[in-house]
Amino acid sequence: MARGDEDFVAFATASSARLQRAAYLLTGDPHQAEEAAQTALVRVYAAWGRVRHKDPYAYARTVLANLVTDQWRRPMREYAIETMPEQPAPHDVADAVSKRRWLIDALRTLSPRERTVIVLRHFFDASEADVARELNLSAGTVKSLNSRALAKLRITVGLMPPLRTETEAGVGR
Structure with missing residues (x-):
């Protein structure tokens, strides 16, 4: 090497x-x-x-x-x-799949720039200054994109699939 x-x-x-x-x-x-x-x-x-x-x-x-x-x-x-994508199977596969689909569908409602800011800020835990530097945007633009995207995501929270109870998930049988 x-x-x-x-x-x-x-x-x-x-x-x-x-x-x-x-x-x-x-x-x-x-x-x-x-x-x-x-x-x-x-x-x-x-x-x-x-x-x-x-x-x-x-x-x-x-x-x-x-x-x-x-x-x-x-x-x-x-x-x-x-x-x-292949991932280790969680305890309740159906719940994980429905939440993942909901998350991807929710992210698809965002514009590409909003989605990129959300992923960098909240998935990577990058600061607003880091995101601004990485995307070559002003800090104010990052803040407004993040705020707008979070507002859109909050609207879709009501559409999130309900959590399954332990008896519905087959736990305790």
Whole structure:
């Protein structure tokens, strides 16, 4: 391996799953998410010499957000699918699937910029200043996009599927 490759392999191993989940939240498509996360890691590797001592994860988030934004700008066809990315099965699969579908549908009601701000702010726990810097926006724009998107999501909270009780989920039988 070349000098520094071990560091990158450790970084990629530690962050690839989270990058892919974030990409899925941004795209709503598991195949596009996987491709975007892999492309982001390739670009991080290409810049590894200059970013490894700074914050490579922040750089990867920026690359991922820019990749997905670039895909939205290009005309493309969408093909709806019914499968979700492979994840360890939770205790109540039906509840998890309905919540996940609700979340993706709720995120789809947002504009691409609003969705990107929401994912960076609340999934990655990035500060408003970090999001503004990563998306090359003013802090005020990030605040207003975040506020507007959260307001839209609050409206859809009433449409969230109800939680299943233990007897409905088959617990205690």
